[in-house]
Amino acid sequence: MTISAVRTRHARVSVADAVRHTWVVTKRNVLRNARLPQLLFFATVQPVMFLLLFTYVFGGAIPIPGLEYINYLIPGILMQSAMFGAMQTSLGLTEDLKAGIIDRFRSLPMARSAVLAGRTISDLLRNVFVTTLMLGVGTLIGFRTQAGAFKLIGGVALALGFGYAFSWVAACIGLAVKSPEAAQTAGFLPIFPLTFASSVFVPTLTMPDWLRGFAENQPVTTLTNSIRGLVLGDDVLAFIAPGKDLGVLVRTSLLWMVAIIVVFAPIAVRLYRKAVG
Helix, strand or coil: CCHHHHHHHHHCCCHHHHHHHHHHHHHHHHHHHHHCHHHHHHHHHHHHHHHHHHHHHHHHHCCECCECHHHHHHHHHHHHHHHHHHCHHHHHHHHHHHHCHHHHHHCCCCCCHHHHHHHHHHHHHHHHHHHHHHHHHHHHCCCCCCCCHHHHHHHHHHHHHHHHHHHHHHHHHHHHHCCHHHHHHHHHHHHHHHHHCCCCCCCHHHCCHHHHHHHHCCHHHHHHHHHHHHHHCHHHHHHHCCCCCHHHHHHHHHHHHHHHHHHHHHHHHHHHHHHHC
C-alpha cells in the first residue's frame, strides 16, 4: 500500500473509530506496563523515597503553623508524583519512535490521534496506581484527611488531572528531542523549578520576595494549595496561603489544566505529524 493510500484511509476514520483506536493503544500501553513490572517499580520507588526523606529527614526542621508536616506534605507529594508520572509520556513516545513502533502504527488504517491520546491516558492510569500507593504509605506513617472521603477524592482528582495535562507538555518534549536519553534529561527542566519553587515542600511565605512572587502564581502552587484545602479543610489556608479562597483556587486550578491542554496538545499533534512524516 502506498503512503498516499494510507493517508486517504486515515482521513476517513470516524470519531467512533478514533475512540476505539485510542482504547486499543491505551490497552497496549497498560499491558506493556503490566508485563514489565520494573517500570511500575521505578515509577513508585522515587515518590516513596521523597515522601520518607522529607517526612523523617527534613520534616522536623520545617515547622508548619497549625499542621503536622506529614499532612502538609502529602498533597504536595501527590502533585509531584503526578508530574513525575507524566514525564513517562515523553519516554514512552521516544522509545516507540526509536523502536519503530510508530512506523507500524503509521502503516495501519488508524487515527493518528490515537497514538498520543492512548499514551497520555495510559500514563494517567499508571498515575492512579502510584497515587493510591502514595496515599497508602502516607496513611501508614501518619497522614490523616480532615475533610472526609468525598473531598479527598476531589483532591486526588485535581492531582491526576494536572498530571494528565502535564503529559501533553511531556509529549511535546519527547517528540522534540526524539531520544529517550535526551527526553529524560529535558523533562526535569520544567519539573524542578515548578516543583521546588512552589508550596509542595515548604510554605511560600518563607521564600524571599523575588521568588515568592513566582512561587505563589504558578500552577503547581495553586494546585497543591487547592488539594490541601480540599483534603485538610479550607481553614488551613489561613496558615499556608493567607487571603486565598478555596473556591477561587479550585477554579484557577481547573483553568490552568484546561489552558495547558489547549496550548500543548495541538503542539504535540504537530510535532507528531512532523516526526512520522
